[in-house]
Amino acid sequence: MGKTTYMKLKGSQNLRQRLVLSTLASTPIVIEDIRADETWPGLRPHEVSFLRLLEKISDDCVVKINETGTKLKYEPGIVNGGKHLVHDCGVSRSVGYFLEPLIVLGLFGKKPLSIRLKGITNDSKDPSVDTFRSTTLPILKHFGVPSEGLDLKIECRGAPPHGGGEVFLSVPTVRSSLTAVTWIDEGMVKRIRGVTFSTRVSAQFENTMIHAARGIFNRLLPDVHIFTDHKAGVQAGKSPGYGISLVAETTTGCFISADSAVSYARGDEEGEIEDEEKKELMPPVDVGEQIASILLGEIEQGGVVDSTHQGLLFILCALCPQDVSKVRVGKLSPYGIETLRNIRDFLGVKFVIKPDPSTGTVILKCVGCGLTNLSRKAS
Structure with missing residues (x-):
């Protein structure tokens, strides 16, 4: 066995996205200085929960966290998918935090994914489960993801601080790869x-x-x-x-x-619940x-997606075959810009960004990295 080469990263920003891209690109990563200077250093409960979720849906993935939680080593495995999985997302972030990465990884799994997630379904931080059902899943269909087997059922609602919600997500695998898109007309x-x-x-x-x-x-x-x-x-x-x-x-x-x-x-971060009478x-x-x-x-x-979906749109374009994808978005969100940087670092895909002054929108073009689902069983 050769020595594993790690991509070195710092800080806690976009941790979830870095882990997703690391898994898709099969690139081991080391992240240091995770909130090293804060009163509560290290990984947050929802980030640890997300790492446990990655272990559940993949084979041979290795997660090592140091004692203070400020350093993380992650070696991605093969995304397995699987049926009847259950994951408790905890109450520090809502189910929405876990859904977007699950959908992207599920598409490139060995088997279709069906998983029950428990926790908070609606809060003010992450997109709600309703938004995932009405907006996120239809975006995937533009990239050739079959609508058969793509579903999100809301079985119980859960609001902060104590949660108690439950949703059931099923994601099909893509046959070999996604389909490149030209999607620049937002319509009326x-x-x-x-x-x-x-x-x-x-x-x-x-x-x-x-x-x-x-x-x-x-x-x-x-x-x-x-x-x-x-x-x-x-x-x-x-x-x-x-x-x-x-x-x-x-x-x-x-x-x-x-x-x-x-x-x-x-x-606050300590998990204290505010006195319900005060607020x-x-x-x-x-x-x-x-x-x-x-x-x-x-x-x-303007744009074909809203600002919260820009990151997902760019990742899907970057994962397409080696063909040109062209999309239009409104003003680039800070999360969208960070996503473009992460895509360049992990997948080597660069976007050509061209503002369209007449509409105040931005047109982005890229050639996909040609990710194919090699782990899927041939039918």
């Missing part, structure tokens, strides 16, 4: 769909959010439907919360989303209006 918005949720609060909160959001949209287009999803009993998780997820569908099959959730905060939650009417305005802002920016 033809309809808006959405879903509100409430757990352990009055169902009336949902009607108030819908009424507030519709008050803004009805001036702009007639086809607006927002559904309610009030959960009770076991399905309502362990904490009170409510929120709304909206998605605008365009004439060219783009989905632009925005979502928000309101619940009692998780408190006034944002009224439902404000939640509805605010998220409708955020969605209009995303639509106004």
Whole structure:
């Protein structure tokens, strides 16, 4: 056996994405100085949980963390996929934090992936599970991912701080590789769909959010439907919360989303829960209006995806066959820019970035790295 060569990285930023790209590119990595200067140094509970999840879905992957948690060695294995897997995501980040990397890795697994994730389904930090179902999964179809076997079922809702939600994700494997895209026409918005949720609060909160959001949209287009999803009993998780997820569908099959959730905060890093009496939650009417305005802002920016999905879009383009992919996005988000850097470092794919002054959007082109799913069993 030869000596393993590691790519050396520093800091905690974009840890999840670095691990995903390291796995896809089969590049072992060492990350040092993970929050070394902070009061609570080292890896956070959700990052450790994500590493455990990688161990669950892959064969022969090696994870070594030093005592303080400030240094991580990761040697990727082969993504296995598998059925009937279960993972508890904990309550320091929501299920949304784990879904995006799972979807990307699942596509290049040996077997299709089906996994039950437990934890928080809706919070204000990560995209909600509703957004994944309505927006993230349709993006994959543009890249030739079969819609058969691609599904996300929300079985129980869970709001912070105590969670208690449960979702079931299934991801098919790609036959050999993704399909390169030319996706630069965002089209016009033809309809808006959405879903509100409430757990352990009055169902009336949902009607108030819908009424507030519709008050803004009805001036702009007639086809607006927002559904309610009030959960009770076991399905309502362990904490009170409510929120709304909206998605605008365009004439060219783009989905632009925005979502928000309101619940009692998780408190500080030590995991202290704030005293529930102290904090006034944002009224439902404000939640509805605010998220409708955020969605209009995303639509106004232009582009075929919203700002939270830029990173995923760029990764999918970079993983395509050695053919040109061309996409249009609105203003590049900081996360999108970091993603472009990580793609260059791990996959050696560089994007040509060309602003389009007439629309205020940006057109990106790249030649994919030609990643093929070698581990998939031939049928």
